[in-house]
Each structure stands twice: as C-alpha cells, then as structure tokens.
Amino acid sequence: MADPLISVAERLAPAFSHVAGRPCDPVVRPSERADAQANGALALAKELGVQPRDVAQKVLDAAGDLSDILASTEIAGPGFINLVFTDSFIAQQTADAMSSAQLGVRTSTDAHKIVVDYSAPNVAKEMHVGHLRSTVIGDALVRALSFVGHTVVRENHIGDWGTPFGMLIEHLIDLGEENAAHELGVGDLDGFYKQARGKFEGSDEFKTRARNRVVMLQGGDEETLALWRTLVKESTRYFNKVYSQLDVLLTDDDLMGESAYNDLLLPVVERLHTAGLLQESDGAEVVFPEGFTNRDNEPLPLIIRKGDGGYNYATSDLACVIDRVERIGARTLLYVVGSPQAQHLQMVEAVARMAGWLPENYVMNHVAFGSVLGSDRKMLKSRAGDTVKLASLLDEAVERATLAIAEKNPSMSHEDRAQVAHMIGIGAVKYSDLSTDRIKDYIFDWDRMLSFEGNTAPYLQYAHARICSIFRRAEIHRETVRSVVPTLADLKERALALRILRFDSATWEMIDTLSPHKMCTYLFDLASDFTSFYEHCSVLKAESEELKMSRLALCDATARVMEQGLALLGIRAPEQM
C-alpha cells in the first residue's frame, strides 16, 4: 500500500459509512490546500438533509483517532475535510515503498490473461507513422499490465494474407527470388509493393497471372506457399529491425498474422450458421448486429463471406476472438487500433457476443487513438508528400539526438554518445506520442519533443541522469541509502516524498484508463518536484551526515521511480547524458 490517499480513504470509509448508514465513499482527492481533501460530506448532507459541515464533523467524530497518519483534519468551505499527513507517516511509507521491487505499486487483485493486439504492419509494405502509435501505445500497455501482475499475451496481427499476395508473388518471381529477397531485406518494401501494383494495373497479362496465383496460394500449392513464405520472412526480418530500433517487446513469437486463422474461418461460418445468425444478403453471407445502420438507414451487416465465396477481415477478426478466448484463455482482449475502426470493432464485438463467444464478464476493448499530424494540422507527410517511413523517422530522431548531445556534452565518448543518443532520440519520439491523450490527434514536432525543457522525455531522462551523477560524485552506492527513512523537515522534501508515493496511483490510473499519458503527467510532476527540491535542499553539502543520507535516499527513490515509470512507457533512462 503506497498511496497515502488510499490509506486515508480506507481509514475514513467506516466513519462515512457509519454516518450514512450504508457503504459510503469518502471521495478523497488531492488538494491544493492540504495533502488531500475528503469531499464525501457534501453529497451525503444532501441525502441526509443536514448541513454539510455538520456531516463532516460527525464523520470526524466517528473516525476516532487518526493521529498516527494525520497531523490535522480541518473542515473547510462548504464541507470539505482537509487532510494533512504526519511527516513520520509519509517518511515511513516512503521507506516501505522503496523496500519493495514494485516501488509501492499495488499488484492486481484480479490478475488474469490479457491479449494485447498491436502494431500489425502489412507484409511487403513499409511501416509508417500510423504503425508508430499502435506499436508504442500497445507496448506501453503491455509493460504496465505485466508490471501489476497480469499475464499478457502480445499479438502482432500482421497482414500476411489476401488478394494482394497474387501480384506480390508474381512480382517476386519476375525479379528472381534472390534479387527480391535482397530488395526486401534492405528495407525497400515500398518500392517492391509499388512496382507490383504498377504492373498489376498496367498489364493484363500480369493481372491474370496475379489472380491465378491467388487461387494457387489459397489452394495450398506448395511452390506458391514457399514463395509466400519468402515474402513473409523478409518482411518480418525488416519489421524486427524497426522493432529493435524502436525498442519494443515484439518478437517473432508474437506474430499471429491473418494467415494463422485460415483454418478457423470455415468454423466461424458454421458456428454462426448453427446459431441461426447467418443471413444471405446480396449474395453474401452476413450477420446483422442490432443498432448499426448504413447511410440509407438500413440495417448494416457484418460480412462473413463475400459473394465470391472469399473471406474478409471481419471473419478473421471473429476467428481471433474465438482463438483468444477459447485457445489462449484470455478474459480481456485489447485492440490498439486507430479510431477510424471503431465501428468495425463494435460490430465484431456485437456479433461475438450474439454468438456467445464472448461471455458477459469478458472485456473486449478498443484502445483507439488519433492520427499523427504535421505542423499544418494535416496527416503527417514527407517533404515529397508521401507517407513518412517509420524507419527513416526513427533514424532522424537518433541523428537529432546525437547532435544535441554532442553540443551539450562534448566530452562524452563516441560509443557512449551513440548509446545515449539512441535512448534519447527514441525516447523522445515515444514520449511525444504517449504524453497526450491517445484519443486525440497529435502534432508531430521535432523541436518540441527533443527539447530538454518542458514535458519531454529528455527532461525526465535528464532528471534521472542528474541523480545518478550525484551518487557518482558522492562515491556512495545507491543501495546503501535504501534502508534510510528520510527526514522531511523541508517542505520540498515532503512534497517530493508525497509525490514518490503517488507512483502507485499513477500506474493504476494508466492501467484503468488504458492511458499512458497519465504516467507521463505524473513523471513530469515528479521531475518538477525533484528539481525544486534539489534547488532548495543541498544534498552533498547538507548540514549533517544524517541529513545527507536522508536526502540521498530521496534522490535514490526519485531515480528508481523515474526509471521504472519510464520503463513502463518503454523508455530507457541513461545514467549520464
């Protein structure tokens, strides 16, 4: 138990419930006028038909002695109860939190298996900024959910099947397998795809070959499958390079491409048919979930099998649901997918529930996100007007970070600089993506994200590096101060300790709302409180050895929380920069 607000809420809850005559939430919130405030009395007063301040007083009377954790309780304004913790309570809680590997973060009381579907690039197509958000947000959620004890299954639903593969395989044959592998291997996926597309549109002969090839692919022709595997292998090798550069958790083990569900598509149709949900409409087999209409206000179908007998993505998404629930045993399914797909996913969920594949207490959640915009507030494009290649964007981030470090810290060795530049550059890109509410579009701005001022990754990383530097200079191992219970004589020390204890709630807010930006806001506040503390409280030049160790303990705690918080976002914290 770390967050003191939760501790005090638990202590006040019985008193509130006693006064209310029913279970009653004290509604404890952070306060500008105290460490916290309990707002529960106002709502309760209305219910009981009494003055709010009287209710507050009754609650305090019923609460009994709280002096072990609270230095003062004051009824203020219309009926708020302002709460101030004792210094000793905060100090002891801080020491307790720091004695655990979880840094005081509560583990889940409902740990279960969660599938997170994210990234999902297409084979033989370039990864672009659109994949950035899914990959970065998904990865952060995976890390946070794992941290609190869930079993998280990463699923990278790559686009490795469908009609485009006819033309892609024929193009592969034209080029010769080795040449094609080389071209894909060096990462020119866009070129490859565009050439294939060009031939498909420009040549009837090629188009015919491509269509025949799709039939052979779907028919399981071994030679065709071998060529297809080459395409997939070279593409995923390229994806892995990008993932490695981006520093995300995804590996080949997480690949669950569309092709993996081929054998499950027919069962989807059969089970929907058996359930009596399948209908024929304009030659296609469809399900009409309730509440969805098209532009003519007619029922909107989810197409299970097309008029030509083929399947499309709705079918494979349903197969995914079945697979994730029945084979993997997941109870929560998260889809980190752009917001334009909201309706599609709602329909998939609706059909899955109608069919009974997704029990009521199972969660299927669309973790939607907005677009990446340029400074013109339109979808981010390269100078030439093309979509921006993710790989080149990441390279540019590292280049820019390298220049920045070379300027700010010229004495750093070249090897160190390369490593640190990677952490800073990639961290900056990830943080700028994660630090605003994911549902909104966000504006991509190199100068802002790489700035060492403001709410940016470099600023947070700097705060961390600075603390590491203090310990180097002090020639004291971080571990040696970890059993120290800090003294909190100065307001800045106290504020910092209280902030450290709120890491618990920050982590849980991020998880409960699936919103990494909550963690970003917290870490920025932590960094601000730290720099303020550091400015006002001498650490190495403290008046006494005891005070120095106490302040070093606060430094260590700050650095640990900062490093762990950034780690939950998938961002590294260098020891110097």
Next chain:
RNA sequence: GCUCACGUAGCUCAGCGGAUAGAGCACUUGCCUCCGGAGCAAGGGGUCGCAGGUUCAAUUCCUGCCGUGAGCGCCA
C-alpha cells in the same frame, strides 16, 4: 444524410462532479560565492466553441446547435 471523436491561455497540452481552471513553450522580471543554469523563483495572459438542462456544486454528466476530423455492405 446518419454515426462517432475532438473543440480549455498566442502555441502545444493536462484537468479524477467539487473551493480562485493548471503546466510547458513563448513573453516580462529576479537568482550565476550554483551538488550538471539542460535549472529555480515570480509576473502578465482564459466569457473552458455556443445555448439549454440535471445537481447543493458542471470545464467535467445529458440534450441541441456551430466548427474540425473520421467512418458509414462485399479493401484491411
């Protein structure tokens, strides 16, 4: 046309039904006998898109309107 999301300071964004709406950047002013100034302290700047409603209390919840973006049957 219908549906969904967004609209908060000049700019980029926080804001969990609660007290005088907050940061950062930019701007103004202090602090370089300073443990990394990549900083700290302070100041100016807002009819929270508009109008209703619910509530003791609305930037927050509901409805309508306006603006912006997106989606709306055989692409994924």
